[in-house]
Every structure is written in structure tokens, then in C-alpha cells.
Amino acid sequence: MTTTMAASCSLVCCGEERDSDKAVIVRFSNGTVKNADQLDFTMYKNADEKNPRKRSRRILVAETDRLSYAGHNFGTASLKCNNLCKYYVGVLNKQTMQMEVHNAQLFNMQPVIPGEATETATAQDTTLTYRDKVDSLIETFGTNKQKRALSSRRMNQVGSDTLQQAVAKAASTVIDQKGLEALQQEVADTESQGDLSVHLPPCHADADTAENVYLYDDLLSPVEFGALEQAGSKMLALTPEELQKMRDAGEPLCVMKLLENMPSVDEAREKRARCAFYLSLLLKLSRQKSIGRKFGQEEGCPRVIQSKLLRTFTVESFNNGRVQNMVPSSMRAKLAAFSLALLLHLGGMTADLTLLHRDLGITEAKMIEIARSMGLTLTKPPRGKAAADGLQEQNRLASLILPLVKHVPFIERRRRKKMH
Known part of the structure; x- marks a missing residue:
């Protein structure tokens, strides 16, 4: 009879369930319960359901005639296995002979000795x-x-x-x-307004060549560069008509300049196309305040690059009970520094600061401050060379020349009045 029932039994997966529908598995830390039917279980949930870090908190209470037990799925008393594993419980419906599979979570039930907290509080109150x-x-x-x-x-x-x-x-x-992380980031932004060194890419000031001061691998690792292969191929396939449409649509001038002046060597063309796509994402990121999880998917951004951008240039914060990625002012300075370092590698250790600060949406004074913090030499192109390169005469250039320039901030001294 048992064999026939087991053979006709089938499994049914209940799919995604809410926290309130999950099955509960309990274990008692001080022994084994003999009469489980005599236990009275009660489940309590956190009242703050808007906070994503608190709405899943549960407290399970079991009461008997002699003792009470309590278990938590958060805090130091919770079981760490809930975060490492996923548990399921099968419940057999004897009428339909179907085994329903439910999600489950474990609780470690510990005895609660009544009177201990009250006696301690009374002793403290009498002092x-x-x-x-x-x-x-x-x-x-x-x-x-x-x-x-x-x-x-x-x-x-x-x-x-x-x-x-x-x-x-x-x-x-x-x-x-x-969110606490966003508030801490705002405090860090305020404290680091005068110190941009914490937002600059890794600098090797004792390098023997200019290319090794800000290493290319620190900006784009080999794995990330390889993930940009498909996006770089689309950039290489753009026709002059498509490039003109991109320029008319208001695409960043730094990216358009890279795409319109492609080198003749295949390896260099491939590198510039991939970097141009990555630079367009950096410039787009600097123009936004909050970033969604689908950032860059329309442009064909690889998952590796998307994770790098969110991890390196955004800060998590709460907004109406949801976690969002924000781009504070300090991260805009970091985006400017990394974009400038990337343009230096693509332009023979020279980059146009005027075009870059316009594409980033920051002031020219802030862009110059970042370039000076990176030890770059600031110049303006001669009139003849500026016209030949398609630049305006007032465009300011930044070049990486060894040794790096140490810019000392100017501090105005007040002149003392002479006593007559």
C-alpha cells in the first residue's frame, strides 16, 4: 500500500513565495522537545516594511507551561546558514497525493529565563x-x-x-x-573638498616613462578590456553619416573626436574604439544623480563594465525604502580624473581640458584643479597648431611630462597696517 502511494506521488514547486509564506524549521539549543503539539508558536515581523534591510526580520516565539523560547533570523543569535544555503520543505497533500515544495528558513530557539532583566533593572533603579x-x-x-x-x-x-x-x-x-552610507559619503565629500588625492587614479610618480605614471591597466583591466570587444566592433562599424548624426544629437565631443580621428593600425583602432565606448559611459554617468540597475544596457554595456561603474563611481543610498546608486559631487571629481587619465593614454599623453569639462558638466576651474592635482602641465596650443587640429585658440591642454609638476596652492597673506 505504501509503495503504491509513493509511486503515485508527484512534486509541485510553489515558486517564489513571500516571507510570510515560508516554512519554518526550528531547533532548540538546550535539548529535544518530546511533545511538540504542546508548543504554542507565534511569529513577529518588523513593522518597518519600507526599509529593505529590516522588512525581512522575524522573531519566532514558542511558549510552554514551564518555559518560553525565542529565535531570531537577524543579529548575533541568528544562524549564518540562512545566508549561505537555501532550504526547502516538502508537504504531502494526502488528498491530491502531491508533494508541495516550500521555501524554508531556520531558527535557533533559545530559552528565555523570566525575571532576570527585571531584577537587573530594579537594582540599577535603586542606585x-x-x-x-x-x-x-x-x-x-x-x-x-x-x-x-x-x-x-x-x-x-x-x-x-x-x-x-x-x-x-x-x-x-x-x-x-x-541611508547611513549616503550620509557618510556626504560627510566624506565635505571633508575632502580641498583634497582631491583620494579621488585620483593610482599614481606611480617614480615611473621612468609617462605612460607608466597612470597605468592603463588601473583604468581598464585586461578582463574589462576584453569584455568591450563587441561594443568596440560597433564603434568601428560606424559610417561618416552615422557619426554626423551622433554629433548632431549632442554626443560628447571627446568621444566624437576619438571616433573621427581613428588611427590606421588595426590594434590601435580596436583599442581606441573600445576606450571611446567606455569613455562615453563615464561621461554619461557624470551627468546623472541616480543610477538604475539597467544603466548602459541600451548601449550594449557588458555586465562586467556595469558592475565596475556602479562599484567604483556610485554610492548606495535609500530612497522611499529602495536602495539606489547615487553619484555625489566627489564621485564626479573621480569620474573627471579617470576620464582625463584615459584621454592621456589615447592622445599621446595630452588631453583637451576644455572639451572634457564641457562633456562632464563641471566648471573649468574644477577641471583645472583636478589636472593640477594629477601633476599635469597646463598649456594652450599655438594659433597655427590649434587651427590644424580643429581646436579653438582658447582651449586649454593638459600634458603629462616628467617630472610631474607639484602645484602649491596660493594662500593670500593679509598685509599688516603700520602703527603711526
């Missing part, structure tokens, strides 16, 4: 400070003037406590809305 003892004496035996002073001080203390609670509540609300 009065010297100030509390003096206030008690004044309240009982003090003069009217002392009592009025005590009442005034307590009123001020209540007002101060209320203000602190309001400030703490406001800070908690801001943290829940924006």
Missing part, C-alpha cells in the same frame, strides 16, 4: 546618585527658594530631554530615508 539624594532632601526639607530652584532646573532638564528626543527622532528619520 541613586549624589545629585538625586540632594534633590530628594531639598524636596522634603528645603526652603521655598531652594524648591523653586529645583523645580526650575527640572523643567529645564525636561525641555532639554524633549529636544534631544526630537533631534534623535529626526536623525533616525533622515538615516532611514537616505
Whole structure:
């Protein structure tokens, strides 16, 4: 009979389930439960369902006549195996003879000894400070003037406590809305306004050649460069008519200049085409404040490059209970530095700062500050050479020349007035 039932049994997968529909597997840390039917289980969930890091938190409580147990799926008491493995439970429906497969999560149930926390709190409450003892004496035996002073001080203390609670509540609300990482990044942005060195690509100032100061592999690793093969092939296949349409559509001038002046050697052409596609993504990223998970998919951006951009040039933050990738001002400076270093490799260690700062959407003063922080030499092309290269006379160029230039910030000194 059992064999016939097992042979006719079939499995049914329930698919994606909500957290409330997941099965629960419990284990007790202090032994084995003999009469499981006598346990009364209750599941509690976090009330903050907008926060993606809190809405999945659960507390499971089991009560008996003698003892109570509690288990958490978060914190130090939770089981780490829930993050490393995925568990399933099969439930046999005897009427349809189908085995339903449900997602499951494990809880480690620990006994809760009643009275321990209450006794500790009572012992702490009975310990009065010297100030509390003096206030008690004044309240009982003090003069009217002392009592009025005590009442005034307590009123001020209540007002101060209320203000602190309001400030703490406001800070908690801001943290829940924006996220702790975004707030820390804003503080870091404010502190690093005068120090751009933390946003520059790795610099090898003691290199023997200019190409080795900012290594190409630090900008694009061999794996990332290989992932751009298909995107580079599309760039190489662009016709002059398509390039003109891109220019008319407002594509970045730095990218258009690279595509319109392709070298004749096949290897150099392939490298420039891939870098032009990668540079277009950097410039597009600098113009946006928030980045979605589908960034670059329309342009055919590989998954490796997309992950690199989100990891290197964005910061995670909360927005209406959802995690978003933001581009703060410090990351725009980092995008400018990496774009400038890439243009140096593609332009014979010389890049046009004027075109770059317009494509990035930052001021020329900020672009010059970044170039000086990288130790570059700033020049303007001669009139004849500027016309031959298709540049305007006021365009400012940045060149990497060894040894690197050490720019010292100018500090204005106030002249003291002479005493007559």
C-alpha cells in the first residue's frame, strides 16, 4: 500500500513565495522537545516594511507551561546558514497525493529565563546618585527658594530631554530615508573638498616613462578590456553619416573626436574604439544623480563594465525604502580624473581640458584643479597648431611630462597696517 502511494506521488514547486509564506524549521539549543503539539508558536515581523534591510526580520516565539523560547533570523543569535544555503520543505497533500515544495528558513530557539532583566533593572533603579539624594532632601526639607530652584532646573532638564528626543527622532528619520552610507559619503565629500588625492587614479610618480605614471591597466583591466570587444566592433562599424548624426544629437565631443580621428593600425583602432565606448559611459554617468540597475544596457554595456561603474563611481543610498546608486559631487571629481587619465593614454599623453569639462558638466576651474592635482602641465596650443587640429585658440591642454609638476596652492597673506 505504501509503495503504491509513493509511486503515485508527484512534486509541485510553489515558486517564489513571500516571507510570510515560508516554512519554518526550528531547533532548540538546550535539548529535544518530546511533545511538540504542546508548543504554542507565534511569529513577529518588523513593522518597518519600507526599509529593505529590516522588512525581512522575524522573531519566532514558542511558549510552554514551564518555559518560553525565542529565535531570531537577524543579529548575533541568528544562524549564518540562512545566508549561505537555501532550504526547502516538502508537504504531502494526502488528498491530491502531491508533494508541495516550500521555501524554508531556520531558527535557533533559545530559552528565555523570566525575571532576570527585571531584577537587573530594579537594582540599577535603586542606585541613586549624589545629585538625586540632594534633590530628594531639598524636596522634603528645603526652603521655598531652594524648591523653586529645583523645580526650575527640572523643567529645564525636561525641555532639554524633549529636544534631544526630537533631534534623535529626526536623525533616525533622515538615516532611514537616505541611508547611513549616503550620509557618510556626504560627510566624506565635505571633508575632502580641498583634497582631491583620494579621488585620483593610482599614481606611480617614480615611473621612468609617462605612460607608466597612470597605468592603463588601473583604468581598464585586461578582463574589462576584453569584455568591450563587441561594443568596440560597433564603434568601428560606424559610417561618416552615422557619426554626423551622433554629433548632431549632442554626443560628447571627446568621444566624437576619438571616433573621427581613428588611427590606421588595426590594434590601435580596436583599442581606441573600445576606450571611446567606455569613455562615453563615464561621461554619461557624470551627468546623472541616480543610477538604475539597467544603466548602459541600451548601449550594449557588458555586465562586467556595469558592475565596475556602479562599484567604483556610485554610492548606495535609500530612497522611499529602495536602495539606489547615487553619484555625489566627489564621485564626479573621480569620474573627471579617470576620464582625463584615459584621454592621456589615447592622445599621446595630452588631453583637451576644455572639451572634457564641457562633456562632464563641471566648471573649468574644477577641471583645472583636478589636472593640477594629477601633476599635469597646463598649456594652450599655438594659433597655427590649434587651427590644424580643429581646436579653438582658447582651449586649454593638459600634458603629462616628467617630472610631474607639484602645484602649491596660493594662500593670500593679509598685509599688516603700520602703527603711526
